[in-house]
Amino acid sequence: MNSSDAPIAQQPGAHQLRRSNSRKILHAAWDQGPVTASELIEATGLTRATVLNQAKELVAAGWLREAADTRSAGEYSKGRPALRYELDDSSGLIAGLDAGQHRITLALADLTGAELLREEVRTDPEAGAEQRITAVIGLLQRTLGSLGVQRFAALVIAVPAPVDSAGRSPEHPEGFWQRMNPNWITALEPYAQLLAVDNDANLAAVAEMRAGASGSFAALMVGERLGAGIVVDGALLRGGQGFAGEMRALSYVSGVGNALGLGYLARKEAREALENGRVSTLRREGLDARQVFRVAAAGDLLAGEILESLGERLARIAAVTAGFLGLERIVLCGAMAEYLDPVLCIAHRELAKDPELAAVQLAASSLGADVALKGALANALDLVRRAAPFAK
Amino acid sequence: MNSSDAPIAQQPGAHQLRRSNSRKILHAAWDQGPVTASELIEATGLTRATVLNQAKELVAAGWLREAADTRSAGEYSKGRPALRYELDDSSGLIAGLDAGQHRITLALADLTGAELLREEVRTDPEAGAEQRITAVIGLLQRTLGSLGVQRFAALVIAVPAPVDSAGRSPEHPEGFWQRMNPNWITALEPYAQLLAVDNDANLAAVAEMRAGASGSFAALMVGERLGAGIVVDGALLRGGQGFAGEMRALSYVSGVGNALGLGYLARKEAREALENGRVSTLRREGLDARQVFRVAAAGDLLAGEILESLGERLARIAAVTAGFLGLERIVLCGAMAEYLDPVLCIAHRELAKDPELAAVQLAASSLGADVALKGALANALDLVRRAAPFAK
DNA sequence: TCGACTTTATTTAGATGCTAAATTTATATC
DNA sequence: GATATAAATTTAGCATCTAAATAAAGTCGA
Numbered sequence: 001m002n003s004s005d006a007p008i009a010q011q012p013g014a015h016q017l018r019r020s021n022s023r024k025i026l027h028a029a030w031d032q033g034p035v036t037a038s039e040l041i042e043a044t045g046l047t048r049a050t051v052l053n054q055a056k057e058l059v060a061a062g063w064l065r066e067a068a069d070t071r072s073a074g075e076y077s078k079g080r081p082a083l084r085y086e087l088d089d090s091s092g093l094i095a096g097l098d099a100g101q102h103r104i105t106l107a108l109a110d111l112t113g114a115e116l117l118r119e120e121v122r123t124d125p126e127a128g129a130e131q132r133i134t135a136v137i138g139l140l141q142r143t144l145g146s147l148g149v150q151r152f153a154a155l156v157i158a159v160p161a162p163v164d165s166a167g168r169s170p171e172h173p174e175g176f177w178q179r180m181n182p183n184w185i186t187a188l189e190p191y192a193q194l195l196a197v198d199n200d201a202n203l204a205a206v207a208e209m210r211a212g213a214s215g216s217f218a219a220l221m222v223g224e225r226l227g228a229g230i231v232v233d234g235a236l237l238r239g240g241q242g243f244a245g246e247m248r249a250l251s252y253v254s255g256v257g258n259a260l261g262l263g264y265l266a267r268k269e270a271r272e273a274l275e276n277g278r279v280s281t282l283r284r285e286g287l288d289a290r291q292v293f294r295v296a297a298a299g300d301l302l303a304g305e306i307l308e309s310l311g312e313r314l315a316r317i318a319a320v321t322a323g324f325l326g327l328e329r330i331v332l333c334g335a336m337a338e339y340l341d342p343v344l345c346i347a348h349r350e351l352a353k354d355p356e357l358a359a360v361q362l363a364a365s366s367l368g369a370d371v372a373l374k375g376a377l378a379n380a381l382d383l384v385r386r387a388a389p390f391a392k
Numbered sequence: 393m394n395s396s397d398a399p400i401a402q403q404p405g406a407h408q409l410r411r412s413n414s415r416k417i418l419h420a421a422w423d424q425g426p427v428t429a430s431e432l433i434e435a436t437g438l439t440r441a442t443v444l445n446q447a448k449e450l451v452a453a454g455w456l457r458e459a460a461d462t463r464s465a466g467e468y469s470k471g472r473p474a475l476r477y478e479l480d481d482s483s484g485l486i487a488g489l490d491a492g493q494h495r496i497t498l499a500l501a502d503l504t505g506a507e508l509l510r511e512e513v514r515t516d517p518e519a520g521a522e523q524r525i526t527a528v529i530g531l532l533q534r535t536l537g538s539l540g541v542q543r544f545a546a547l548v549i550a551v552p553a554p555v556d557s558a559g560r561s562p563e564h565p566e567g568f569w570q571r572m573n574p575n576w577i578t579a580l581e582p583y584a585q586l587l588a589v590d591n592d593a594n595l596a597a598v599a600e601m602r603a604g605a606s607g608s609f610a611a612l613m614v615g616e617r618l619g620a621g622i623v624v625d626g627a628l629l630r631g632g633q634g635f636a637g638e639m640r641a642l643s644y645v646s647g648v649g650n651a652l653g654l655g656y657l658a659r660k661e662a663r664e665a666l667e668n669g670r671v672s673t674l675r676r677e678g679l680d681a682r683q684v685f686r687v688a689a690a691g692d693l694l695a696g697e698i699l700e701s702l703g704e705r706l707a708r709i710a711a712v713t714a715g716f717l718g719l720e721r722i723v724l725c726g727a728m729a730e731y732l733d734p735v736l737c738i739a740h741r742e743l744a745k746d747p748e749l750a751a752v753q754l755a756a757s758s759l760g761a762d763v764a765l766k767g768a769l770a771n772a773l774d775l776v777r778r779a780a781p782f783a784k
Numbered sequence: 785t786c787g788a789c790t791t792t793a794t795t796t797a798g799a800t801g802c803t804a805a806a807t808t809t810a811t812a813t814c
Numbered sequence: 815g816a817t818a819t820a821a822a823t824t825t826a827g828c829a830t831c832t833a834a835a836t837a838a839a840g841t842c843g844a
Contacts, residue, residue, distance in 0.1 A: 021802080038821080047803055052822070079820025080810040162718070165625065216632045230717075232631050233557070237624045239718020240608045240751075244624060248748065249715025252708055254646035316644055323641025324713060325622075326554070326631020356640065359632075413831080430792080439832055444793070471791020472839040 021046055022054045026063055026389050029055075029085055031112070034067035036082035055085050062091045063389045087111055091392065092153030094384055095192065096376030098200065099136065099159050099180065101125045106139055107373050111153070113381050119143055129182030136184075140191045153392075154380035155192035157184045158200040158372040160227075162242035167197040170241040193390075194383040201245055202236055203375030204333045205229030207367055210378040217329040218245070218321055219365070222336055223263040226250065226317070229375075232325055247317075255316050262310050262343065263289040263336050269306045278302050293339050311346025314362070319351065322360040329361040335369035413438055414446040418455055418781050421447075421477055423504070426459035428474035447477050454483045455781045479503055483784065484545035486776055487584065488768030490592065491528065491551050491572065493517045498531055499765050503545070505773050511535055521574030528576075532583045545784075546772035547584035549576045550592040550764040552619075554634035559589040562633040585782070586775040593637055594628055595767030596725045597621030599759055602770040609721040610637070610713055611757070613764075614728055615655040618642065618709070621767075624717055639709075647708050654702050654735065655681040655728050661698045670694050685731050703738025706754070711743065714752040721753040727761035 021044070028043040029035050035043075040051045058064040065088040089110040098105045106119045119142075123135055144151065161169040161177035169181040184197045198206075205219035209231065219229040228245035230237045237244040247259035260268075266289040270282050280302035281295050296303035318330045332340055344364060351357050367374055413436070420435040421427050427435075432443045450456040457480040481502040490497045494517050500508045511534075515527055536543065553561040553569035561573040576589045590598075597611035601623065611621040620637035622629045629636040639651035652660075658681040662674050672694035673687050688695035710722045724732055736756060743749050759766055 036821090048822080049804085049824090050802060053801090078812055078818075080822065082821060216636070232624070232629045232636060235627060237629075237717065239624050240720035241718060243718025244608070244716070246715065246718065249712045252645050252647075252712045252715075254644060320641045320644045320712075321716060323638065323644075324636070324716060325629065326633060326635025326638065328632035428792090440793080441795090441833085442831060445830090470789075470841055472793070474792060 021050060022058060022389055025051060025054045026058055026087075027385065029064060030087055030385060034084040034086040036084050038082060040085070052083070055083075058389060059085070059088075061389055062088055062392055064088055089114075092384065093147070093149055094377065094380040095140075095152045095155040096373050096378075096380055097136065097155060097157045098370070098373040098376060099132070099157055099184070100200070101160060101180065104132075104136060104139065105370070105373055106143060107370075107377055108143065108147075108152075109377050109381065111381070111384065113377065115377070117143075127179075129179050132179065133182055133187050136188070137191075140188070144191065151190065152192040152380075154194035154196075154383040155188060156195075156203070156376040156380040156383070157188070157197045158203045158376045159184070159197060160200050162246055163197050163199045163202070163238075164240075164242040165238055167195075168242075170243070193392075194380070194387055196379060196383060198376075198379065199227070199229065199242060199245065200372035200375075201227040201333070202229035202238075203373075203379060204331075204365070204367075204371040205231050205236055205375065206379050206382075207371045207375035208331050208333075208365065209234075210375070211367060213329065213331065215329070216325065216327045217331060218325075218327055219331050219333050219371070220317075220321075221334050222261050222314075222332050222340070223334040224261045225264070226259045226261055228321065230321075230325065230327075232327070250317065250320075253316060253320050256313055256320075261334075262314065262340075263334075265310060265313075266292045266306055269309065270303070273302050273306075289336060290339065293342065296342060307342050308346055311343045312350050314343060315347040315350035318347065318360055318362050319354070319357045323357070327360060329363065331363055331365045333365040333367070333371045337364040337366075338368070340364045413442060414450060414781055417443060417446045418450055418479075419777065421456060422479055422777065426476040426478040428476050430474055432477070444475070447475075450781060451477070451480075453781055454480055454784055456480055481506075484776065485539070485541055486769065486772040487532075487544045487547040488765050488770075488772055489528065489547060489549045490762070490765040490768060491524070491549055491576070492592070493552060493572065496524075496528060496531065497762070497765055498535060499762075499769055500535070500539075500544075501769050501773065503773070503776065505769065507769070509535075519571075521571050524571065525574055525579050528580070529583075532580070536583065543582065544584040544772075546586040546588075546775040547580060548587075548595070548768040548772040548775070549580070549589045550595045550768045551576070551589060552592050554638055555589050555591045555594070555630075556632075556634040557630055559587075560634075562635070585784075586772070586779055588771060588775060590768075590771065591619070591621065591634060591637065592764035592767075593619040593725070594621035594630075595765075595771060596723075596757070596759075596763040597623050597628055597767065598771050598774075599763045599767035600723050600725075600757065601626075602767070603759060605721065605723065607721070608717065608719045609723060610717075610719050611723050611725050611763070612709075612713075613726050614653055614706075614724050614732070615726040616653045617656070618651045618653055620713065622713075622717065622719075624719070642709065642712075645708060645712050648705055648712075653726075654706065654732075655726075657702060657705075658684045658698055661701065662695070665694055665698075681728060682731065685734065688734060699734050700738055703735045704742050706735060707739040707742035710739065710752055710754050711746070711749045715749065719752060721755065723755055723757045725757040725759070725763045729756040729758075730760070732756045 024044045025040055028040050037051050041048055055064060064085045067084040067086045089112050092111050094109050096107045102125050104121050104123055108116045119139060121135060121139055159181045161180040163169055167185040169177040181197060185195055188195060201219055201221045208219050214234060216232045221227045226247040230245045250256045250259045267287055270287055270292050274284055281300045292303045292306055296307050322330060347362055365371055416436045417432055420432050429443050433440055447456060456477045459476040459478045481504050484503050486501050488499045496513050496515055498511045502508060511531060513527060513531055551573045553572040555561055559577040561569040573589060577587055580587060593611055593613045600611050606626060608624045613619045618639040622637045642648045642651045659679055662679055662684050666676055673692045674695060684695045684698055688699050714722060739754055757763055
């Protein structure tokens with residue numbers, strides 16, 4: 001009997017998860033070339049009416065564009081020619097940034113993931129956070145400016161430090177992690193719609209996933225210091241404060257004892273042996289891992305011994321990491337991956353001694369020295385795909 | 393100009409994810425007592441019309457029931473009394489089964505998770521798969537029969553073996569894992585609508601999560617053999633063939649060397665010391681871990697040494713597992729957890745020596761000897777909640 | 785006991801985003 | 815130009831929501 005006016009306010013908001021089909025359609029169109037509506041119907045299980053409707057909206061929103069029709073594309077067909085849509089790759093740029101200790105590399109790609117250009121600047125490894133930030137912002141502004149683009153659709157930054165889910169790195173006694181990750185997220189916020197920071201090994205793992213790895217595996221960076229990106233059941237692990245994949249615990253593993261990288265150890269062992277007067281074809285000038293491998297291949301005894309010790313070490317590291325987590329595969333990443341084969345052979349031999357562990361596959365990555373950067377790009381692309389279609 | 397009839401068949405199906413709001417409402421009503429529609433509006437953000445509509449349907453479907461109205465429940469209020477709904481807990485039973493080596497325990501609970509009854513049968517640890525299956529089926533049939541229930545809404549089985557995502561266990565040289573998990577999923581399919589098998593340590597981890605644990609931690613079973621349920625970033629790890637949390641790799645950890653449990657080692661070390669003629673108040677008859685702890689508390693030197701060695705061992709195990717994964721916490725589970733304190737103290741002392749590792753919290757579970765069973769129940773409840781509302 | 789008041793349920797009228805089916809359009813072939 | 819084909823477009827209808835108005839069920843004070 002309430003005859004007063006006052007309408008009862010009911011919750012507004014809503015509209016929640018509607019429009020989920022436009023995402024379906026966009027995703028189905030993403031990685032193929034031009035697609036006809038019929039193919040989209042097939043792929044999404046939606047009705048023709050829906051597909052055409054949504055496709056029209058996606059074109060209006062700048063996510064898709066109409067391509068030449070089926071007939072002109074070659075496939076002969078009777079009947080009315082089908083409309084064809086393709087991803088409007090000009091509608092956004094994605095970026096990956098490898099902010100390493102000595103070098104900062106920026107890679108750009110379009111929305112299909114095709115790389116467009118790459119820029120690189122060197123930095124003083126001792127440089128403070130401020131300097132690094134201005135160097136990166138300069139690089140970004142220059143690149144954006146020269147392309148006449150406001151900002152990137154997504155930017156992912158690879159850093160040599162643990163990174164938690166919020167993009168922060170824990171404190172390090174010497175402040176190294178803070179220097180490597182001076183809160184990039186807030187610093188670079190103006191330059192990308194979607195932004196993420198991650199550990200370089202984690203991004204290497206992402207790159208490996210994109211290249212086909214699946215299930216449970218680790219991407220192990222083997223150069224200067226060991227660090228792993230760990231994927232279990234298809235999901236990248238992060239852990240408290242981003243510590244998953246940190247290799248400090250190797251100090252408890254017998255026959256390993258530290259988390260030093262294979263490259264570092266190759267140099268160190270060679271240098272020490274030479275200082276102790278060992279005979280070898282190794283030269284002290286320009287002594288690096290590559291030289292050790294080369295000389296070993298030519299039959300040098302000392303270098304051979306070094307590789308032997310590295311191989312045994314690697315086998316133990318693989319056995320332990322894989323053992324606790326049920327990893328099926330360990331992929332060795334970094335610049336050394338290209339010439340790591342001899343060490344891999346030794347490690348395989350060692351692993352085969354314990355049949356229970358033979359299940360772990362150990363292999364070198366085929367993605368080259370810039371895996372982390374590739375992973376950053378892959379991750380950036382993924383961010384866009386997951387968020388799309390969003391307003392631009 | 394095609395005036396023929398032939399209607400173009402367009403995709404049927406559809407209806408996909410609609411009705412998602414009924415799930416929202418059911419979930420909001422699940423763990424509270426009786427709830428008014430207004431409270432559901434608040435909790436779900438939906439309109440009154442929607443909430444009442446869906447609630448009505450959920451009542452019809454047997455998931456909710458109407459409870460006494462607000463007024464009669466005590467809270468005074470003016471105006472028209474609100475309808476109140478509550479979970480119809482009589483509408484389904486969930487079950488957890490701990491299918492251990494020596495003992496099989498069945499626990500039943502209603503849909504709120506309140507435990508109703510527990511049954512236990514002993515089994516010959518050497519019994520074959522067939523025998524174990526018939527024992528379990530007998531137990532289930534008896535229980536279902538006595539309650540006059542067709543089948544459980546969900547049943548989760550805990551087994552002492554690795555279990556992959558399909559519920560299978562890998563082959564074990566002695567066939568142990570197959571005996572413990574003789575493909576329970578297919579064997580027990582008639583007895584529950586939702587069915588899952590998992591490793592007991594994994595389910596212990598689930599129980600800990602239900603009890604409030606979050607982030608990254610491990611539930612470590614410490615009795616006869618070590619085994620862990622590992623949770624990273626809130627997700628339970630499984631790994632290839634379910635091997636995540638297997639502790640075989642401890643054979644590579646210096647000062648540990650094997651995956652034997654603390655209880656087993658306490659007995660073994662005590663027995664060996666006595667055989668070597670060590671003086672102690674320990675008695676050889678009925679020698680078990682508990683006795684070692686008791687005697688140590690009374691000042692026995694030998695027992696004290698044993699606890700000391702267990703503590704140091706535990707510290708290393710914790711450091712290694714936590715180190716690789718960034719675990720924030722390790723919870724010790726199993727029957728021993730209740731009296732494990734002295735060993736924990738020693739382990740804490742050891743961990744504190746390395747400040748980098750002091751971040752790992754080490755604690756005994758407060759969930760008692762039947763953690764795995766509790767986890768199985770929790771998991772079963774979760775299965776139902778995730779699947780609900782489904783046809784019954 | 786009656787009515788004012790409060791808080792809720794119920795009803796009614798759109799809006800949205802889809803399906804299903806009929807209809808129209810664009811092209812190739814004969 | 816008629817015919818066939820395969821597509822786009824239109825139209826109707828349905829399910830599930832929101833928004834707003836209306837009815838109901840109780841309390842409270844006079």
